[in-house]
Amino acid sequence: MSSLVDIPIGPQHPAIKEPINITCYVDGEQVIGAKLRLGYNHRGIEKAGEYQTFIQNLYIAERICGICGIVHAFSLAQATEDIIGKEIPRRADYLRTIGLELNRIHSHLLWLGVAAHEIGFDTLFMYVWRDREMVMDVIEEFTGNRVTYALVTIGGVRRDLPQEKAEKILKVMDVLEEKVKKYKEMCLDERTIRVRCDGVGILRKEDAIALCAVGPTARASGVPFDVRADDPHAAYDEIPFKVVTYDTCDVTARLLVRIDETLESINIIRESIRKMPSGPIRARLPRIVPAGEGVGRTEAPRGEVFHYVRASGSEKPFRWKVRAPSLANFLSVPVMLTSKGDYVVYIADVPIVFASIDPCMSCTDRAVKFVDVSSGKSWVWTFGQIKRIYWRDRS
Amino acid sequence: MPIFREVLKTALQKRATILYPFEKRDVPSDYRGKIEIDYDQCVGCGLCSRDCPSQALVMVTLSNGKKKPKYFLARCTFCSQCVESCPRKAIKTTQVYELATYNRKAEVVEPCGTSR
Amino acid sequence: MTQELTAILGILLFPGLLFFSILGLFFEWIDRKFYAKLQNRVGPLYTGPWGLLQPFADFVKLMSKEDIVPEGADRPVFSSVPVFALTLTFFATLFLPVCGPQGIISFEGDVVVLSVVLTILVILVFLGGFSSASRYSEVGAERSVLQLLGYEIPLVASVLGAAAITVSTGGSLSINGIVEAQRDWWAILGVQALGFAIFLLAAQAELERVPFDIPEAETEIVAGWTTEYSGRKLALLRLARDVELAFLCGLGATLFLGGPQPGPLVPGLGGVIISTMLFVIKSVAVLLLLTIIRAAMSRLRIDQMINFAWKWLVPLSLLQLLLAVVVPLVTA
Secondary structure (H helix, E strand, O other): OOOOEEEEEOOOOOOOOOOOEEEEEEEOOEEEEEEEEOOOOOOOHHHHHOOOOHHHHHHHHHOOOOOOHHHHHHHHHHHHHHHHOOOOOHHHHHHHHHHHHHHHHHHHHHHHHHHHHHOOOHHHHHHHHHHHHHHHHHHHHHHOOOOOOOOEEOOEEOOOOOHHHHHHHHHHHHHHHHHHHHHHHHHHHOHHHHHHHOOOOOOOHHHHHHOOOOHHHHHOOOOOOOHHHHOOOOOOOOOOOOOOOOOOOOHHHHHHHHHHHHHHHHHHHHHHHHHOOOOOOEOOOOOOOOOEEEEEEEEEOOEEEEEEEEEOOOOOEEEEEEEOHHHHHHOHHHHHOOOEOOEOOEHHHHHHHHHHOOOOHHHHOOOOEEEEOOOOEEEEOOHHHHHHHHOHHHO | OHHHHHHHHHHOOOOOOOOOOOOOOOOOOOOOOOEEEOOOOOOOOOHHHHHOOOOOEEEEEOOOOOEEEEEEOOOOOOOOHHHHHOOOOOEEEOOOOOOOOOOHHHHEEOOOOOOO | OHHHHHHHHHHHOOOOHHHHHHHHHHHHHHHHHHHHHHOOOOOOOOOOHHHOOHHHHHHHHHHOOOOOOOOOOOHHHHHHHHHHHHHHHHHHHOOOOOOOOOOOOOOOOHHHHHHHHHHHHHHHHHHHHHOOOOHHHHHHHHHHHHHHHHHHHHHHHHHHHHHHHHHHHOOOOOHHHHHHHOOOOOHHHOOHHHHHHHHHHHHHHHOOOOOOOHHHOHHHHOOHHHOOOOHHHHHHHHHHHHHHHHHHHHHHHHHHHOOOOOOOOOOOOOOHHHHHHHHHHHHHHHHHHHHHHHHHOOOOOHHHHHHHHHHHHHHHHHHHHHHHHHHHHHHO
16 A cells, blocks of 8 residues: 555546546556546636526537537526426427437447547547548538537527438438447457456446436446436427446446447437427527526436526526536546455556546536525535435436 | 458548548538628617627627627627527528638628618 | 778668668558558648658657656656667667678577567666656556566567578578578468467567557556657657567568568579568568558557466467477478
8 A cells, every 4th residue: 555656647638538637546557546626627607607698598508518519508498498388399399309319329429439549449439430420411411510509499499300301311320320230249249349348447336326327327337317218308208219228337338328329319310200290490489588497407418417597587597507417427437446356447447437437527517516695605515415306206 | 350351341442531621521501601791681770799699799880870780700609590680681691611810800890881 | 991881881871770760761651551541541641742751750840849858857867768779779670681681780699689689678668667757657667568578478489480490401590591491482381370470469569559559558648658758859769669660570571471582483582672672562561460450459458468468479479489390390
């Protein structure tokens, strides 16, 4: 124990795409423990949101994250529509679903490439990103831009999906399904990948539940949390899909969960295009939002994303709070990186383990301290309390 | 191992890289690029400026007393919310995306005086 | 007088330092282009025709950058490692036969000397990493020595086993003898095929390329043992790595593919130009094989690498040594 050295990984490091600091305590090549430090990417978005109108905030919400932008815009729109209390047209729900699932596919393919790069397998990285270009082209056709979709607006969506574009999407989905199935085979058969990912980064089921892991991180440990199934929104109540879980709790399981989810998303998109009703794509909702509170949540590629909006009867929100999924998943990282008994973690495992929770620092860095302005009290909610208050309908 | 076959097969395929700027791809016809303002149609209501998320459109008063929007290209996020907000449909989206420039002055589009 | 002059010109220009520097840069270009082709991309394209000057441009750029020595580093050791590495690799290339059956230096037992040189190179890596006084370099240096423990025996065994082919011509431990013995029949077409495969894997580990680039793992420890090197020292280190690549490919071509000889179809030796071309072509063939291995595998963990080396490579290399000695004796 006296030979413990701590190796800092980040905030500037080739393995980490966004600034974060993980300090690993190592003994030779073995990692004994890890400590996380966040906050390098704090941009003051929630405060800036209080000075902009709801319409402007939609575009700011989209820029919380480059990879999963539409999820934040959708959650904000859902929270605002919750306050106003009006229904949006059914066709808009289906179009939003297609946007969300296209985002999920591109995000999972991006992650697959990055994970391959972390274990030194650059060839797979290049191949997967080449195929991801097909998805980006489809997204550009559908929404007008590759990264910041600007598709969702309060009351519906801004663009319709004409028949030729729907045909194009279906054709690309067919080609993509072949390629993703081939990548799944490659990941299952390739010895060098299996040897780096099997039994690495174990997060047991009890730990996953106790540490509030969400998304594929939890589902790879056998915990079947999926907001699309538990709290159906958009068009998910009418489209059947499978909640993918695996039991092995390691990095390979997270890899397989994401690949299987990509295949499920392809099916969801096909079903949505098939079942889409005709009708208007947006409802004219008032600019001035009446006083009240609203909650919007959906399943981002990384887990459950949660927006809370409090309006006070003006054009601008009174308070806007975002809880991104990566924040919930970060607590699991020190547990995954601690060597205990038979389970040994090496330095070489740290990047792939950290990458397996699909960290998105842009989504994450917002404060967790709560201040009640009217009474001047400030407090910090523990995750247990938050769970009890917000997840009570699940029990 | 299957990856060897895949790797050798790829060596015989054409490259996936597009040699920009010598080869260019076409963007879709409704791609959201730079906006174009028709100052004849504009009545100076200011709705575009109110809805712009990044203050890229700022209303200025011209010498003939009319109010028109001044477009700051460097602040624009190309969301085309102004296109929707304008009640007279005076703003249009173009597909121009090659907007990098060394000249700061080229980034500001001043409104010209019009007959309305 | 003229003999000394030709000798010095030979060492400095052809086939010595200048030739192998250019060959090293050329091999880096081939490696990058072929690696990119295997990944459906393009590789260097705009610097010079087809990007040929890209490695040279990288070298010149690094030479012109600021050279920083960390404060806690062991200055004499830190600064001399790149120079020693480059000198040692150049010295090793003087043994390779490029334009004739003999290298510039050739004596009985030079195969053994080459094995020692390869090991000393790894010791230099360790010294370089250890004297850098940085956590990342220490881990990289320690990993390089661990890796050496794994692949040194297979490398030496395959190189010495290649000398067993000279049993039919009287037995010799010099590269000259090995090349002469392959006049009619390349070594790889016989029992040395296994030796060639082991040599390829061991060379990949010596060069620290994927799947064995553990000491220099970019995503784990920044740049491993070369983290703190910058400017001119880094330029010399990278040139040393390129020349080492050319050297090991050339060694593979010499020991297993017949060197600069055209046989087995066309026995006899051509002139200087034909021999050089044959040598380069065969080395490029070995390089392409190394690049395919690099493209198709991911990086191993150090414990997995040692496991693999001792469970598979070492027994196979000893088996191959046995076969290489016994089979010619039995069939002779």
